[in-house]
Amino acid sequence: MRKWIRLKEHMTQSQHNTPASPATAHGAVADIRSGRGTALQADPAYFGDWAGDSFQRDERTALQRVEGLETGAEREEGVDIEYRQVRLERVVLVGIWGDSTQSQAEDSLRELAALAETAGSEVLDGLIQHRDTPDPSTYLGKGKAHELADLVATLSADTVIVDSELAPSQRRALEDVVGVKVIDRTALILDIFARHAKSREGKAQVELAQLEYLLPRLRGWGESMSRQAGGRVAGGAGIGSRGPGETQIELDRRRIRTRMAKLRRDIAKMGPAREQQRSERRRTGVPSVAVVGYTNAGKSSLLNKLTGAGVLVENALFATLDPTVRRVKTSEGREYTMSDTVGFVRQLPTQLVEAFRSTLEEAGEADVLLHVVDSSHEDPVGQVEAVHEVLREVPGTAEAREIIVLSKSDLADPVDLAALRSRFPRSVAVSCLTGEGLGELRSTIEEALPHPTIEMTTVIPYTDGSLLSRIHDAGKLLEPVQYREEGTWVHALVTQELESALREATAQ
Ligand SMILES: Nc1nc2c(ncn2[C@@H]2O[C@H](COP(=O)(O)OP(=O)(O)OP(=O)(O)O)[C@@H](O)[C@H]2O)c(=O)[nH]1
Numbered sequence: 001m002r003k004w005i006r007l008k009e010h011m012t013q014s015q016h017n018t019p020a021s022p023a024t025a026h027g028a029v030a031d032i033r034s035g036r037g038t039a040l041q042a043d044p045a046y047f048g049d050w051a052g053d054s055f056q057r058d059e060r061t062a063l064q065r066v067e068g069l070e071t072g073a074e075r076e077e078g079v080d081i082e083y084r085q086v087r088l089e090r091v092v093l094v095g096i097w098g099d100s101t102q103s104q105a106e107d108s109l110r111e112l113a114a115l116a117e118t119a120g121s122e123v124l125d126g127l128i129q130h131r132d133t134p135d136p137s138t139y140l141g142k143g144k145a146h147e148l149a150d151l152v153a154t155l156s157a158d159t160v161i162v163d164s165e166l167a168p169s170q171r172r173a174l175e176d177v178v179g180v181k182v183i184d185r186t187a188l189i190l191d192i193f194a195r196h197a198k199s200r201e202g203k204a205q206v207e208l209a210q211l212e213y214l215l216p217r218l219r220g221w222g223e224s225m226s227r228q229a230g231g232r233v234a235g236g237a238g239i240g241s242r243g244p245g246e247t248q249i250e251l252d253r254r255r256i257r258t259r260m261a262k263l264r265r266d267i268a269k270m271g272p273a274r275e276q277q278r279s280e281r282r283r284t285g286v287p288s289v290a291v292v293g294y295t296n297a298g299k300s301s302l303l304n305k306l307t308g309a310g311v312l313v314e315n316a317l318f319a320t321l322d323p324t325v326r327r328v329k330t331s332e333g334r335e336y337t338m339s340d341t342v343g344f345v346r347q348l349p350t351q352l353v354e355a356f357r358s359t360l361e362e363a364g365e366a367d368v369l370l371h372v373v374d375s376s377h378e379d380p381v382g383q384v385e386a387v388h389e390v391l392r393e394v395p396g397t398a399e400a401r402e403i404i405v406l407s408k409s410d411l412a413d414p415v416d417l418a419a420l421r422s423r424f425p426r427s428v429a430v431s432c433l434t435g436e437g438l439g440e441l442r443s444t445i446e447e448a449l450p451h452p453t454i455e456m457t458t459v460i461p462y463t464d465g466s467l468l469s470r471i472h473d474a475g476k477l478l479e480p481v482q483y484r485e486e487g488t489w490v491h492a493l494v495t496q497e498l499e500s501a502l503r504e505a506t507a508q
């Protein structure tokens, strides 16, 4: 008989949270509509401030820190009644391993553990089973599902998280066997996104993705209900497998569709504002740098270091969901923008890929892609490939120049780091902690930015003073300016946009 493979590493410290999966369809709809994530996220372990202010962190964790809850001794001030509903989530992870190698499957499960921790769960154990295809009925084979049930009981776990997307019927069947709530990787990621989205657009996009995920799953709850009505005793059924009757489901479904249509309309309305900002940047010819990379690679830390922006840095996956754009100056005083983006992960739920396409489009417009790779990670090359795979889908990214940033060099093994540097020739190793490599990175970015190349001599009327500051920001003076009667005389290298603006201004 095939044996389980157990992950050797200890995978987590304990965290607290609310139930990650709704007990009924009703509850789920209410949760999503109230904008409440269904699992808590907290990062009490990280308090470093070297990467810049992390002012959002307090905000994000304000209602979530529950240290001392077990003893009741050290409850924080300001903790309100909501905490009474907080339940410690103790999870067991399971995955199956078919055509991949065992170590890939283990990595995937470790990543799932990190995701579960980010959602605030305590990971008790992780198991992978070798089988070619998932069992159509219970995902795991029947025997293994029963073994899992025993393990869950022994550990007093209250949730099983499966490392792939389950069909609604598989989820229910597995729940029936293990006797606790079962959620899949997709639901987990959606949950984290729901917690972390901050902007109105981000929230709307996540809600839309959650409803899209939920819609086909309402039927599952309904069927389970009729099964029970058909004489089965509810005894062994899991929490999530009961639900409202068919009529209620129809109502819910209609409500969800109406809500989704409204969200789509809202999102469509938000698009133009962003598009306008973007075309404004294009018009003024300010070059742009987009920071991309796998989740938790250190993107926000780097942005903070390079620009002094107070972007949330957290040892959690998907800490950043909303793009942040900052203005930076080169050593010569030319201006460019730098934007943070949402991190990537393998098997990103399709609903979310669609939802975040607009966010990624920001990366598609960039002149330079700063691709951050955690050089201390076990499989940095695999992460680079996963990011490239997603970027290939985003129009425009192929034209941008890419700089691979090997981050967290203070943690990496020097031998691994050297191997990575030779594997990725255009790469710079940096540490936000020690500051190593940041200077080199700055000059690499400056070299990669488009340079002003058009030489121009002109006199700018005093009424067009803003053009002069644009020359300072985006061009390069070749001689000191001269103040003449008709205006300011300049001899400079300028960009194409600037050249046409100057021609227009000086034509009249
Ligand atoms: N030791 C060390 N830790 C770092 C360094 N850079 C980032 N970190 C840590 O790595 C974790 C993730 O950093 P973030 O900057 O939030 O990563 P991110 O890529 O923006 O993550 P998401 O927004 O979640 O996708 C945090 O705990 C940081 O403190 C570094 O150079 N050295």
Ligand SMILES: [Mg+2]
Pocket: 299, 300, 301, 312, 313, 319, 320, 340
């Ligand atoms: Mg971030």
